[in-house]
């Protein structure tokens with residue numbers, strides 16, 4: 534398969550002040566070869582859009598927007614060149630680091646898989662890899678468990694899924710960092726020295742204490758899916774860096790389903806999940822749960838909830854935008870207020886780590902606007918009754934967008950981890 538070439542593509546930000554032209558701008562974007570990187574709601578709310586455009590068309594397009602009174606800024610001059618540089622950078626880091634695993638590189642799916650088995654092998658007294666199912670292309674969907682490894686234990690469970698959208702590479706990377714932080718701090722029962730530790734992970738610069746991490750580990754059982762979209766993720770490494778969906782066949786029309794929209798609550802009814810076009814980047818398929826990734830995840834949630842401690846919270850990790858989003862039921866204003874209060878606290882804790890500003894925001898009214906989303910399912914499914922769920926949109930706000938350089942992985946993972954500590958504190962009370 535030929536690699537999709539993004540040579541000369543530019544990432545642009547456009548801003549305007551007059552909200553009456555917003556729909557015109559959206560029309561211009563939609564009628565051109567523009568890949569929009571912003572949520573539609575955000576475009577209207579913030580009068581701002583981030584997008585990727587082919588280079589040979591960028592200047593003409595920029596002129597057209599400027600004529601409308603739009604300010605256009607170039608964020609990335611050449612996406613293809615940036616991708617090449619990031620590839621070279623990864624090669625040199627992997628070569629530098631042949632025995633220990635590197636934390637400042639984006640692994641492909643095979644590497645992620647290998648890493649999980651290796652880590653769970655070293656920490657087999659408190660971690661374990663589960664095979665949840667397999668994908669269209671035959672990859673294993675893996676879940677990583679950390680805790681007492683006792684399914685009947687009464688400890689509450691926290692579920693974190695990452696990478697449901699293929700191109701959002703910082704998700705799996707930050708989640709891997711979280712697993713590392715946890716196991717590194719908890720260490721080994723009989724050893725003083727953690728054999729996974731190394732200079733670059735010295736405790737000194739960490740934004741939390743070892744005691745906080747040990748408590749977070751002791752009080753909950755953790756279940757992390759590093760990549761909920763193995764095929765799409767690998768495809769984004771091998772062929773098309775901007776791929777979002779999985780690699781479902783869709784009767785040979787266009788490939789891929791947006792796994793995030795393949796869940797049954799409000800499936801295909803509202804919002805993004807209305808499209809019936811398999812070529813659309815938010816195609817939800819023809820039936821909920823007909824995608825193995827969505828089904829495997831739901832089955833796992835039900836299994837985990839059936840025995841021992843219940844699922845206390847679920848978090849879906851995405852990028853980008855620096856937001857923590859909460860769902861709410863429209864018929865319960867107390868719950869909405871509570872969700873807002875807790876979410877504000879989560880973003881505040883993220884800020885405390887390294888001064889990164891995340892916005893706390895509601896993402897939909899779960900009853901009136903749900904549309905087959907994963908989080909609609911986890912938050913609203915009868916019988917599952919997960920009391921809290923969130924969507925994290927990690928760094929950045931658009932300078933690099935999906936192409937966030939890997940040097941930020943550690944901080945992004947650590948600030949997210951710090952917010953999990955504050956979540957743990959909340960859930961304990």
Ligand SMILES: [Zn+2]
Nearest residue numbers: 698701851852
């Ligand atoms: Zn996403």
